[in-house]
Amino acid sequence: MIETDKFQFIDQLLEQRQQTHQLRSLHLFDPEDAVYGVRGDRRLLNFSANDYLGLSKHPALIEAAQTYAQRYGAGSTASRLVTGTYSIHHQLEEQLAIACGREAALLFNSGFQANATILPALLDRSALVLGDRLIHNSLIQGILASGARLMRYRHNDLNHLEALLIKASSKSYSRILIVSETVFSMDGDRSDVDALIQLAETHNAILYLDDAHAFGVMGKGGMGLAACRTDVDMAIGTFGKAIGVFGAFITCSQKVKDYLINYCPGFIYTTALPPAVIGAVVAALTLLPKLEDRRHYLSQQADNLRVQLQHLNYTIGNSSSHIIPLILGDAEKTLDLSNWLEERGILATAIRPPTVEAGMARLRFALSSQHTPEQLEYLVKTIGAWHESTD
Ligand SMILES: Cc1ncc(COP(=O)(O)O)c(C=O)c1O
Numbered sequence: 001m002i003e004t005d006k007f008q009f010i011d012q013l014l015e016q017r018q019q020t021h022q023l024r025s026l027h028l029f030d031p032e033d034a035v036y037g038v039r040g041d042r043r044l045l046n047f048s049a050n051d052y053l054g055l056s057k058h059p060a061l062i063e064a065a066q067t068y069a070q071r072y073g074a075g076s077t078a079s080r081l082v083t084g085t086y087s088i089h090h091q092l093e094e095q096l097a098i099a100c101g102r103e104a105a106l107l108f109n110s111g112f113q114a115n116a117t118i119l120p121a122l123l124d125r126s127a128l129v130l131g132d133r134l135i136h137n138s139l140i141q142g143i144l145a146s147g148a149r150l151m152r153y154r155h156n157d158l159n160h161l162e163a164l165l166i167k168a169s170s171k172s173y174s175r176i177l178i179v180s181e182t183v184f185s186m187d188g189d190r191s192d193v194d195a196l197i198q199l200a201e202t203h204n205a206i207l208y209l210d211d212a213h214a215f216g217v218m219g220k221g222g223m224g225l226a227a228c229r230t231d232v233d234m235a236i237g238t239f240g241k242a243i244g245v246f247g248a249f250i251t252c253s254q255k256v257k258d259y260l261i262n263y264c265p266g267f268i269y270t271t272a273l274p275p276a277v278i279g280a281v282v283a284a285l286t287l288l289p290k291l292e293d294r295r296h297y298l299s300q301q302a303d304n305l306r307v308q309l310q311h312l313n314y315t316i317g318n319s320s321s322h323i324i325p326l327i328l329g330d331a332e333k334t335l336d337l338s339n340w341l342e343e344r345g346i347l348a349t350a351i352r353p354p355t356v357e358a359g360m361a362r363l364r365f366a367l368s369s370q371h372t373p374e375q376l377e378y379l380v381k382t383i384g385a386w387h388e389s390t391d
Contacts, residue, residue: 021331022352029347034056034370035097044347045375047158047365052217052322054370055244060287061280076272084272085191092278095285096249100228104257109270111212111238111248112138117266118250120146122206126174130164131339132156132191134184139210143179153217158195165203176205182225183213186356186364188323208234216242217322219299221289227251247273294369298322301376302367308380325362334361340386347380
């Protein structure tokens with residue numbers, strides 16, 4: 001009998017993460033309200049959540065979740081194609097399509113699941129994907145699973161994208177997909193949606209945009225930068241970020257929706273979203289057009305924080321949204337700042353490779369409309385104190 005430990009590879013790989021200061025672990029954090037939570041015996045001001053409008057704690061969402069659960073049950077009991085399409089799923093899809101001015105919308109159980117399963121359904125081994133260098137892991141997983149050829153263009157460099165499109169035109173790919181985010185999750189900068197639409201049209205490519213971090217916060221009535229554009233072939237929005245709940249959707253043509261209902265395994269072979277989730281999302285979508293003040297304030301606060309961090313001479317990339325990275329580069333130094341902040345009552349999780357590229361470790365500040373100016377001031381003051389202590 002062979003006596004070697006069959007899980008030795010796990011020891012080795014975890015040790016590797018430990019050595020490079022990249023080991024991840026779970027830490028408890030129980031929310032108190034929209035911006036505070038408790039970890040151990042410490043109350044922390046949270047700058048790491050994606051609850052951009054504070055909706056996760058909104059009474060209207062909580063009440064709707066309770067009402068829907070009372071009326072329809074705790075779970076949806078089956079996949080959408082069996083008995084899991086309740087009237088509430090259908091109505092939410094209608095509500096989304098109308099609010100976005102699109103022909104159709106289709107629900108997915110999460111943004112990760114949507115990207116990881118829609119992309120393989122659209123692609124085959126003879127397809128080409130041109131993806132921005134910084135696209136989210138869920139998009140990469142979907143592309144890799146498809147077996148299609150993936151070429152990455154330099155981040156937001158549309159000249160590079162165009163050059164690749166021109167080169168691809170002389171080859172016989174079954175189809176070409178352009179994949180980008182509208183607001184990039186770790187950098188908070190934006191892609192040029194108009195230019196992407198133009199390039200896709202000129203080169204007859206399919207345009208697939210992930211609107212996860214814009215939906216709820218940007219665009220007319222908070223309906224995102226791509227989800228509501230009829231000239232974007234497919235846009236993914238999530239309910240787990242600004243909407244404050246859970247789940248995701250795609251906006252697209254009726255034809256694409258029909259196709260996905262037939263060919264997308266991550267839609268077909270999974271239990272439908274539970275009623276409480278649908279109720280909370282419906283309540284959030286109803287509120288969304290009325291939250292212009294929150295969106296405006298959030299954008300102003302983000303402008304302020306950028307200016308202050310730049311005054312401290314920190315690199316914040318090209319952020320132009322409520323997501324602001326403080327890029328320190330070195331993973332150990334980033335952890336040090338994160339710990340320093342936590343000891344002083346601020347939660348700002350260190351984001352390290354492989355989530356970001358090597359040498360690009362950072363704190364990612366995700367602002368909420370519920371953060372007060374005083375809380376932001378405290379954040380900047382505390383970072384400033386760390387800055388002085390390390391000089
Ligand atoms: C760009 C992007 N797409 C998709 C997702 C996944 O969304 P969800 O949290 O709904 O699975 C995320 C979340 O991290 C994201 O940042």
